[in-house]
């Protein structure tokens with residue numbers, strides 16, 4: 001099995017460690033561990049290894065599913081890996097909507113053949129007809145990220161319904177990575193795909209909406225045959241969720257009204273700050289849900305990487321559009337604490353002005 005290097009992770013590994021201002025991240029500033037009870041007692045494996053049955057039942061309920069239709073994982077990343085391994089084989093085919101978080105096309109491409117369907121800039125609209133054209137008789141999986149990273153675009157209910165129907169008609173699964181869904185406002189959120197019917201698989205986790213990426217706690221929800229197959233793969237990846245992850249994750253889920261409201265308010269305020277920057281420098285973007293914006297690269301720069309390297313020299317890490325195969329754009333994370341974002345935008349402004357005047 002060949003897998004492409006994860007371009008964004010490699011870029012961050014090169015730059016994020018030393019940089020004073022990190023806007024390369026796609027999440028919300030992490031919460032302090034002190035806000036939770038952090039003593040899970042004995043540090044055994046979580047047993048049963050698919051996660052605590054009561055907690056699974058309570059999370060599964062939001063998808064109108066039962067405890068055996070949900071598997072706890074080490075982050076959304078593992079949930080996506082397991083979903084891909086459970087649904088694709090060497091001679092099958094997947095349709096992946098891009099640009100997106102690289103796992104959502106590189107993992108399917110490591111196992112099967114992939115056809116990419118491109119979102120159309122500047123609104124990053126998904127045309128279900130493009131999905132229909134890409135689906136083949138051997139298609140087993142269609143992959144979506146909603147809200148989308150990097151663009152922040154929410155695909156509306158009628159689009160998701162149409163794509164679900166196309167996947168179902170092809171007897172394929174629709175996998176929707178919904179890790180940014182908790183950051184969308186309630187009137188913007190669309191129904192999770194796992195609650196739409198027997199072809200729907202949703203992945204999610206506590207990294208983004210809850211601001212708890214270090215917990216490594218996520219899940220896969222969907223039909224029992226896929227969740228069971230994913231669990232059988234998990235026996236070879238991480239065996240069980242982390243005991244710390246589940247212990248703190250349970251509290252975070254119980255307190256989700258408070259935590260999500262706090263984090264949503266935080267990203268909305270920060271988004272306004274970045275929106276003002278976009279205006280001031282004559283850039284363009286689609287006003288995002290989630291915590292990442294995909295901005296056009298200022299004209300004075302040859303490419304996104306050129307811009308990002310100049311920013312790195314000024315101590316700011318952002319994500320080059322090249323890591324999403326879109327060199328005309330740059331991804332800026334705006335979930336950081338307010339002072340960090342302000343500092344980063346001041347530095348970004350200086351870099352743009354210097355290049356424009358030089």
Ligand SMILES: Cc1ncc(COP(=O)(O)O)c(C=O)c1O
Nearest residue numbers: 026075076077101149179205207
């Ligand atoms: C769309 C998407 N899915 C999954 C992940 C990984 O999430 P986790 O930290 O829950 O594994 C990310 C992280 O950036 C992401 O953007």
